[in-house]
Amino acid sequence: MxxxxxxxxxxxxxxxxxxxxxxxxxxxxxxxxxxxxxxxxxxxxxxxxRTKAALREAVTKRWLDRTSEALAGIAADEGRDPEARLRDWLRALFEAKRRKAGHDPELFATYSVLVGESGTVVEEHLAELTAQLTGIVEAGVAAGSLAAADPAATAGALFHATGRFHDPCYAGEWKRPEIEGELEAVLDLMLRGLRAPVR
Amino acid sequence: MxxxxxxxxxxxxxxxxxxxxxxxxxxxxxxxxxxxxxxxxxxxxxxxxRTKAALREAVTKRWLDRTSEALAGIAADEGRDPEARLRDWLRALFEAKRRKAGHDPELFATYSVLVGESGTVVEEHLAELTAQLTGIVEAGVAAGSLAAADPAATAGALFHATGRFHDPCYAGEWKRPEIEGELEAVLDLMLRGLRAPVR
DNA sequence: CGGATGACAGATATTGAAATCTGTCATCCG
DNA sequence: CGGATGACAGATTTCAATATCTGTCATCCG
CATH class of the missing domain: 1.10.10.60 (Homeodomain-like)
Structure with a gap:
């Protein structure tokens, strides 16, 4: 062998x-x-x-890309209600991160370190995720169920406001049982604001 | 002397x-x-x-209490519109943190380390801040300008959703010029959801 | 007597010499 | 010729000896 x-x-x-x-x-x-x-x-x-850093970045990219691809399925599911897709996408992002952090904390810590090192790769990953979110918001605007003057800015705000539920620096919080309710509270608050006023 | x-x-x-x-x-x-x-x-x-840890915690508490007291003034200003107070309170929290991090990064990093060590003290500080926020939300509900079934839960959601703009783990982001707009986008989204529907 | 002291034991941090690693490149091999 | 190799220089890490620190306490002093 x-x-x-x-x-x-x-x-x-x-x-x-x-x-x-x-x-x-x-x-x-x-x-x-x-x-x-x-x-x-x-x-x-x-x-x-070329360098050890480039090798580590390539590993990081592969890992991040796996997350993006899993979420792309939800984002692209044109048949479903955009508001439900938005909720599910953010919940899926949280669940994926929480599962990884809970299942193998050492490996998660390892990748968190890599992510901290790999500036450009991470920026591209965040841009990809925000683009997926933007797509969902745009679909909602097109369907008339969501109100957003600037879908890209709104997607950014949604992503930033849910940082507590996907940013590795909060991984310690994801073990607390209240965390799911906290995500739902943030989602409710934001989606209430996003919903198009009924005329 | x-x-x-x-x-x-x-x-x-x-x-x-x-x-x-x-x-x-x-x-x-x-x-x-x-x-x-x-x-x-x-x-x-x-x-x-009793211990070095207790000494460090006491220092941390003093530092955190200074922030709480500065914000208490905005929270308690019963005369003003609750929505404006909410915005100002969150903006003031962000500005205070950003000023400290920008003005003396080493000292800010020092206190960030202390905060990471001082579990109980920090929990109490966060509870105090959330209580101030809850007070503003309750005032809005009482005045009929804000809609919140559970003001304390809503205050928690507001605080969690703005973590990017006050949590030390994001201090590096606060130097970017777009950051102010990002806070405004999150505030707009959330306050749109919080505003009581006009009847 | 109440508060300050400094010697002490065990834990932690510093230091510098030795080992290992990163990145290059002249050389080798199929 | 194109890809793999391993010796090499300079940078980084490891390790063990040494120094310093934490927390206690018997003792001292006003």
Whole structure:
């Protein structure tokens, strides 16, 4: 089962890096460890990723992209009521984060550190999420059920106002049982404001 | 004016501790430093505060109480329109935090660390702030200008939804120029939902 | 007597020498 | 020739010895 028989691809390096990060944590995971796990020299890893930071960013991007893709399904479900989609999307974002943080806190902490390092990648991820939200708000405006002068700004406000329920810096709060009710209270307050006045 | 001539009070110890924290930062400030600054032995400090943690908590409490008192003025101004008071209170909270973080980032970071250590004290501070907010919401409900079935829950939602604009973990964001507009967008969205429907 | 002191034990932090890591590149191999 | 290698320099981390700190308490002093 010598891994050296397969070609060394960026993909295989990323998988090995995830494994090394899972095992050693963000502080102790080294490029040498990754190379060792793949049975190659560390020089070979540098052929595919210019720096250790670039390698870590690529791992972070993969992880963030998995979240985006899961949510894209809800955002794109054109058949459903936009208000319900908005609620479900924000609830799904919260549940996904909470599940990860609760199920494997160390791995979640590891990725939180990576996210803190990877400026550009994170910005793009947040832009993608906000774009999905904007799409839902626009659908609501088009259908006449939601009122928003500037859907993109409104989506931003929705995302910022729910930070407590998706930002890793609040991960400790997600264990408290009241947290679900707190999300519902924020959702109720905001959606009351978003609903188009009945004429 | 040798300080040794004055009596050693909890108050004087707190002042000296603030000074030592300001100078050395949270990691390097020791009880021995505080005693040295006061010209006494460190055993004397332990006569007034059972542990180093208790001393740090007392310093934290003083700092947090200063913020609460400044905001209490806005919350208690019964003469003004509750919606305007709500906006001003949340804006004042944001401005106070932003000013501190911008003016002396090191000191702000120091207090952020202390806040992270001082569980109970911080909980009480948050309870006090939420109580002030609840008072404003109740005044609005009483005046008929705001609609809230459960003012305390609504106040909690308002506080949670504006976390981005007062929680120290977002201090880095407060330097961006767009941040003021983002707060206004969140306030607009929430206050639209809070406003009592015109009959 | 009530409050301040400083010696002390165990816990924590600092320090500097040795080990390891990052990133490069001349060299090797299929 | 194109990709893998491992020696290397400089940066970073580890580790163990050393120093400092926390919290207690028997003792001292006004």
């Amino acid at each position: 010598s891994p050296t028989t397969e070609t060394l691809t960026a993909e295989r390096i990323l998988e090995a890096t995830e494994e090394v990060l899972r095992r050693h944590g963000p502080a102790k995971a080294t490029v040498v460890d990754v190379a060792r796990a793949l049975g190659v020299s560390h020089g070979s890893v540098y052929r595919h990723f | 040798s300080p040794t001539t004055e009596t050693l009070t909890a108050e004087r110890i707190l002042e000296a501790t603030e000074e030592v924290l300001r100078r050395h930062g949270p990691a390097k400030a020791t009880v021995v430093d505080v005693a040295r600054a006061l010209g006494v032995s460190h055993g004397s400090v332990y006569r007034h505060f």
